[in-house]
Amino acid sequence: MAKHETPNPTQSEGVRTLSPEDAWERARTMVVGRLAFSSGERLELFPINYLVDRGTVLFRTAPGTKLAASMGRLKVAFEVDGYEADVREAWSVVIHGVLEPVLNTEEIVDAVALPLFPWQSGEKAFFVRIVPSEITGRQFLVADPGHWASQFMGGPRASGE
Amino acid sequence: MAKHETPNPTQSEGVRTLSPEDAWERARTMVVGRLAFSSGERLELFPINYLVDRGTVLFRTAPGTKLAASMGRLKVAFEVDGYEADVREAWSVVIHGVLEPVLNTEEIVDAVALPLFPWQSGEKAFFVRIVPSEITGRQFLVADPGHWASQFMGGPRASGE
Numbered sequence: 001m002a003k004h005e006t007p008n009p010t011q012s013e014g015v016r017t018l019s020p021e022d023a024w025e026r027a028r029t030m031v032v033g034r035l036a037f038s039s040g041e042r043l044e045l046f047p048i049n050y051l052v053d054r055g056t057v058l059f060r061t062a063p064g065t066k067l068a069a070s071m072g073r074l075k076v077a078f079e080v081d082g083y084e085a086d087v088r089e090a091w092s093v094v095i096h097g098v099l100e101p102v103l104n105t106e107e108i109v110d111a112v113a114l115p116l117f118p119w120q121s122g123e124k125a126f127f128v129r130i131v132p133s134e135i136t137g138r139q140f141l142v143a144d145p146g147h148w149a150s151q152f153m154g155g156p157r158a159s160g161e
Numbered sequence: 162m163a164k165h166e167t168p169n170p171t172q173s174e175g176v177r178t179l180s181p182e183d184a185w186e187r188a189r190t191m192v193v194g195r196l197a198f199s200s201g202e203r204l205e206l207f208p209i210n211y212l213v214d215r216g217t218v219l220f221r222t223a224p225g226t227k228l229a230a231s232m233g234r235l236k237v238a239f240e241v242d243g244y245e246a247d248v249r250e251a252w253s254v255v256i257h258g259v260l261e262p263v264l265n266t267e268e269i270v271d272a273v274a275l276p277l278f279p280w281q282s283g284e285k286a287f288f289v290r291i292v293p294s295e296i297t298g299r300q301f302l303v304a305d306p307g308h309w310a311s312q313f314m315g316g317p318r319a320s321g322e
Contacts, residue, residue: 034195036197036238043197043236047253049304077197081193143210
């Protein structure tokens, strides 16, 4: 069960394991992450706009696959990553947990007041939480910062030669 | 089987479905995507550095979860997204397929010559392909470009008020 926790925080190849506290701290700095779950035989994978709230990952959604998954309390994985240009290190945080719809009126009122903007414009009337069972994080040196930076600029890949 | 294809490319809420050709074209412009698969009971989700090659998604890896998954020809989902600042639109492309290790010597020689830099520094001696069975893509207006941009700068979320 604890096989994903490394007692030694320093691993080979310039990879460091982040503490759960550090992993949460990083998750709080971002606004878009990727949510994965199995819906029947199919693996679903979406970018979502999220907010860390009450020890969970909160997001808004319209009726559809994600809302249905939350009603079924599906197991999910959620990943957030970022790049720290000053140290040329990237990090990746993965949260495992279950989806849960926010159905309590008071909680919905609180959630509406949060600075949570859906990435995609349009009506997203429902709130869903990822209730975490595990959080893991890694930080690692980036092999080619130029290539990573180009990703974050949304620019095209440089041609091969 | 075709339920994820919309005959009308214009959907509600400012979402457009991308053609498979357009989706591949966008996937080619990026270098980091997120790979999801189920390993036993566990959902795995990783950022990977990739290259579109021979109609597949090629990446490098070290011995571990991803290489083992490729040996087992596991079903995967792979997602890439980007933001086009000039039109304030974001897009997301999802490829479904199976992992396959690159074991053919000639193919390995060709792959080594490609401009494929592992995101994470360190030895990544093995090549793995995602052999696609389906590609889907969406483009959508971004509700709050400021928030999306801050993600891509790697900067912290602005405080609530």
